[in-house]
Amino acid sequence: MIEKLARTREIELSLLLEAIYRASHYDFRGYSQASIIRRMDQACQHFGCSSLSMLQHLVLHQPGVMTRLLDFLTVQVSELFRDPGYYRRLREEVLPHLRTYPSLKVWIAGCSEGEELYSMAILFREEGLASRTIFYATDINPEALRKAEAGIYALDRMALFTDNHRASGGRSSLSDYYTAAYGAAVFDKTLRAQTVFSEHNLVADQVFAEVHLVSCRNVLIYFDRALQDRAIGLFDESLVRGGFLGLGLQETLAFSRHNDNFNEFAGREKIYRKRLAPRDDEGRHHVA
Known part of the structure; x- marks a missing residue:
């Protein structure tokens, strides 16, 4: 019976x-089954459905x-400067390399409600790179993108x-970058002045720009192996030679x-850093 x-x-x-x-063309078929079932159960409870067939x-x-279902199927929990060591390594070791380019493009894939975008924007401003950087903040969820563009967070966070x-x-001081009012913190709109917000689906969409840094943190853990490989392939295609890829601490x-x-x-x-030269099938570097 249980089976x-x-x-x-x-x-x-x-x-x-x-x-x-x-x-709807949203493709969750390659997501981790354990994760998707948990989220669907939460959605069923929210919508008052006793089965997945009712939800369908x-x-x-x-x-x-x-x-509304997208809010259950996409992860919207993050923090500014989440895992501070990640941002410290970017500040101290990655940005000195990026500083050598006359202009920069940064792709924040799966930006959720914008916490990682504002973290990056503040980091690049503090390091004197904001004026020559374009940020691409993408997510599958249009409501999350709307919140990211608004840049408003609960003051108690x-x-x-x-x-x-x-x-x-x-x-x-972080307080230099936001204004507090009515229990909310509103981040300075100049932080997103050079940001392109766009819907992008790592499952189905293609590369849209050549970039110097891709930051996609705590997204791949919800994908199965095939879908992880597809997403990493997109990042590989997007990055310039010598460009950088940042993942979540549980991702590899x-x-x-x-x-x-x-x-x-x-x-x-x-x-990770994209190799400066391609490799042949035997693993040797090509010589330019």
């Missing part, structure tokens, strides 16, 4: 993900449900954000078929 229920649930999940893809009916027949900023080697290139295109730059912080 039959589990099999039924597996079929329901497969049909629901296929329905979402066909109806709502997705197909009630306008607006898919937009600022103490943690401030601690993170200080630990990252911040050269100023170790099992990717694109691994040989990168060198480990800061192992603990999961920062």
Whole structure:
């Protein structure tokens, strides 16, 4: 009986993900099954559905449900300067390399509600690189992008954000970058003046720009191996030779078929550098 229920649930999940893809072109079929089931259970509770089949009916027949369902299927939890050591290594070891370029492009993939974008914008401003940098902040969720562009966060989060900023080697006070009012912190709009906000789906979309730094943190852990490989391939195609890729602390290139295109730059912080020269099939560097 338990096996039959589990099999039924597996079929329901497969049909629901296929329905979402066909109806809206959002493709979650390659996401980690354990993660997607947990989120679908939360969505069922929110929408009052006793089964995944009921949720599928709502997705197909009630306008607006898919937009709200995205909030359950995409992760929107982050912090400014999350994992401060990552930003310290960027500040002290990556940016000196990027400083040699006359202009810079940075892709923040899966930017969620913007915490990583503002972290990067502040970091680049403090290091004197903001004026020659264009940021691409992308996410699958249009509502998350709207919040990222607004740059408004609960004031009670600022103490943690401030601690993170200080630990990252911040050269100023975080309060210099936002205005507090009515229980909220509104970040200075000049921080996003050179930011392009855009919907982008790592599952289905293609490369859109050549960039010097890709930061995609705590997104790949929700993908299965094939989808992780696709996303890393996009980052590989996007990066200039010698460009940098930053992942989350629980993520790695170790099992990717694109691994040989990168060198480990800061192992603990999961920062990789694209090789300055391609490799041949035997693993040797080509000589220019």
